[in-house]
Amino acid sequence: MKTHLLRIAALASAVLLTASAVSCTGSGNAQKRISFSWWGGESRHEATMNAVKAFEEKHEDIKIDVKFGAWDGWEDAMTAAFYAGTQTDIVQINWNWLDVFNSDGSLFLDLNTVSDYLDLSGYTEAELDPCTFDGKLEAVPVSLTGRIFYWNRTVFEKAGLDVPSTLKELYNAGEVFREKLGEDCYPLALAEYDRMMLMVYYLGAQYGKPWIEDGKLNYTEDEICKGVEFIDSLEKGHVIPSIAEISGDGSITFDRSPKWMNGEYAGIFEWDSAASKYQNALEGNGDFVVGDYFSDFGKYDGGYSKISLAFAVSAKTAHPEECAEFLDFILNDPEGTALMGVERGIPINRNAVSVCDAAELLKGIEKEANDKVLANAGFSFDIKFEDPKLKTSPEGIYYDAFSGLSYGEYSTEKTAKIISDGVKNVLGETGK
Amino acid sequence: MKRNSGKSDRLTRHEREGLQFISLWITGFIILRLFPAVFSFIFSFSDYSLFGGISEWGMMNYEKIAGDITIITSLFTTLEYSLITVPLRLLTAFGVALLLNRNIKGMAFFRTVFYIPSVLGSSVAVAILWTALFRNDGTANALLSSLGLPEVNWLSEKGSAMFVISLLRIWQFGSSMVVFLTALRSVPRDLYESAEIDGAGKVRRFTSITLPFISPAIFFNIITQIGLAMQEFNAPFVITKGGPRGSTTLISLLIYNSAFQMRDLGLSCALTWVFFIILSVLIAVIFSTQKHWVFYADETEEL
Known part of the structure; x- marks a missing residue:
């Protein structure tokens, strides 16, 4: 029994020592850590990493942990992260995620509360409106797409x-x-x-x-x-x-x-x-x-x-001001916006547009x-147009309607009725 | 008195050690099995949305399952898939095991070769390879063309898509084959010799000696293969996405889609329980038949 107690005591001491050593290292540098996640291709990863490095050089007290990958499987991974509350501090989001994952408005920070650190003058009110719910700015849009x-x-x-x-x-x-x-x-x-x-x-x-x-x-x-x-x-x-x-x-x-x-x-x-x-x-x-x-x-x-994608800050973040500072760097700062380029589409933010224009980035097929x-x-x-009940493959209404039509299972009238009823159902109208 | 007390102490210590040994398993069982089971049972009576929470409790999910043609079709599709794959996989495994149950030089090599598909497992990589084989311009159609036969839309016609995912399962017959092979090799040789002396032909020897002796292996294979086939997920998920028109949407895929695509966790939990009950009944029915046809060698010794 005595031996057991000794072993347990030794193990507990080791764990405590390790924990205190880790916390000492953290507090010694007084460095604040924030995390940032996005999806995209190789060129977007490269541009974003360069912007992250440049920001860290400018702000030695802030360290950014990054998490990125391809779109395939990304939404499933983020679904799990949002559900478990393990999302990063700054999240690149699909616009409709504001509706799908954040229907009660508790997931993301109201960015109006950090407007001292994040300059929103590059946007018109109309441009921010699609990301504003009940007066809360839940994300900043990056670009428009169609x-x-x-x-x-x-x-x-x-x-x-x-x-x-x-x-x-x-x-x-x-x-x-x-x-x-x-x-x-x-x-x-x-x-x-x-x-x-x-x-x-x-x-x-x-x-x-x-x-x-x-x-x-x-x-x-x-x-x-x-x-x-x-x-x-x-x-x-x-x-x-x-x-x-x-x-x-x-x-x-x-x-x-x-x-x-x-x-x-x-x-x-x-x-x-x-x-x-x-x-x-x-x-x-x-x-x-x-x-x-x-x-x-x-x-x-x-x-x-529609807004192609946006940046949001998790309501759980311990460092909202630092997150806002980083967003300001990649959305407004001449150096940050030049590094981010047009990898997320042609920017909406007028400050970023003038930088990209001066750098001759606004050209080409995009x-x-x-x-x-x-x-x-x-x-x-x-925002409801892309509701999962409508858009997901193969269970969504859009998929069922148009594959049924193509396979000859539905007439044009029935296809129209399926779409109409399905959309009304999602919108909360009585439909049938 | 003293000796008794010591014995009791030692027994308690053994019990404690035993518990310590299985404590990891018990922890895993509680966290990974018991908790999700209880959780899913409770929430199957709610409209639990992954991000919308619960607004209503009741039997709505079970009512939906009883009345939704997509769900009922999916249950029948899963049964159809199991009824196609289990017998064909077992017949293939048994046939190959019979061929490999011979003492010919180099047989170990062939046994390995036939087992390779099972080593690959029902992995995503194999499923992707399967897609490449059976797409419109894939190897299967190239083969048909070279033989002068018409090409088939393997992945986009209902019957052929079911055939493609079934074939993948049948192809991976190695594990069942190994069980059959082991059973075949454990049949006493002297029984065959005695039967031959008594004038029994090949068919009689097979039906009266081989089949009874390997019946426990057949039973084991049927139970495990039905369980696995009913739970198949990878093949329809990767190869057909449940299509065309839901014709390969097996119930496990429907459960996944309900939970993670439609975010309808309540319905997904209810589906899981309905499926669990159906599978349990099916397995119980098969178990109840075993006394009529499964022959255990130790039972004869008792008789």
Whole structure:
């Protein structure tokens, strides 16, 4: 018994000694540690790491622990982190996370409380509004994004065509592709969520009203049915492959699809911020160009934009001022914004825009696409548009509706009803 | 009196040591098994959303399970998957075990080769490889084309997608094969010799000696394989994502999607319990049949 007691005492002393040694080291330097997480590709990681290093050099009393990775699996990991309360102090978030993870507003710090450290003058009130809930600024937006056409011009040239600038030309390209390039070649490829997006843009151009307004679905079932018929006509006209054909490719996204890489799919309707991913996938084997919104789509500018991503500070952080200082560095400071560049899209913040402009960073395909998106964006996406019950694959409403239509299980009327009921259900309307 | 007391002390110490030895397991069991089980049972009666908390208690999840066609279809799909894969996997394993149960030079090499797929396990990497084999421009279609046969949309047609994920499970028959092989090698040789002298043919020897002797191994394989097949997750998650049109959404994938994609933890917990009860009943039914067809050697000795 005595031996046992001695062993336990020795172990306890060792643990206590180690703990006190660790705490001594921490307090000796008086260095404050904050953590920061983001997702992205290699170039974004590199730019962000450089900004982190530059900030640490300027603020020797602050150390930033970083956590980053690719988007694949990132949302699942963050779901677990938010649920367990183990998120980092500063978090790069998808805009709709403010609704999905933070419905009670307790997850993130109100950034108005640290406005002495974080300069918000680079934003207009309207720009901060989508991140403001009940008067609390829960995140700062980084950039705006929207969907736009991208074409592999080389394939169109092979078919003797120029890239389409009207809907009529797109329908024609479907037929020409079938005749000249073969049954497996399509001018455009749209998965289920892309179809939903294109339909909403089409309806916006046709009717000139946003998809959701004042928390309510703004379209009747008949109006939605018109949009569904439009998507159906694209598949029937050999403009887009069926969902079965896309599933058979065995790729999660088109940038990993051999059919995109070898030119069997010659167009996509994607976020402007995703341009380089699809361009790189072609590995120089195609002339990747930004398309135009079709002039005969409808009489209105039916485009949409949304905040592509934002930065939030965890309400649990022990160092809110330091977190705000770091955000200020990467969003406003000439050195920080230059290092961050346009790796997260064309910045909204005017201070960052002037720095990027002076550094000649505002050019290239991302800039061209972003300009077109913003010029056409008559509406903003509602935060509920990407609700998990609607957007997730394969259980979400958008996926069920458009795969059911493509597989011939749903009529256009039934597809429209599924979308209408599903959206109303998420919005808390009675629906049926 | 003194001796008795000492004996009692020693026994207590042994018990204490025993408890110490299993304390780690008990801790793990409580934290990783018991607590989640109790947690999921309680929350199966709530509308627990992963980030929205609980606003209502009741039977709503169980009512949804009883009336939701997607969930009922998923339960039947899981049963269908098990009914396809378990018999075919066991027949393949048994057939190969019979072939490998011979004393031929180099047999150890072949035994290893047939076991390799099981070493790879139902890993994500193998599932990704499977996708590459069966996509429209994959090896399977290339093979069909070279034989002049029409190509198949393996991953995008309901029947063929189920075939693809089933084939992966059947292919990994190594562990069942090893159990069969061990059982086959434990059948006493002299019984075969005696039967042969008595004029028993190959079929009679197989049905009257081999099958009864290996019946415990068959029983073991059926129970474990049904349990594993019903819980399959990796193949539909990686290869088909449950598609096309939910035709390969096995119940474990549906539980995952409900909890982590739809954030409906309450429904996910209720699904887990319904699935647990179905699986338990199924296993209990199979157990109840064993006295009719499973032959244990030690029972005859007692008789």
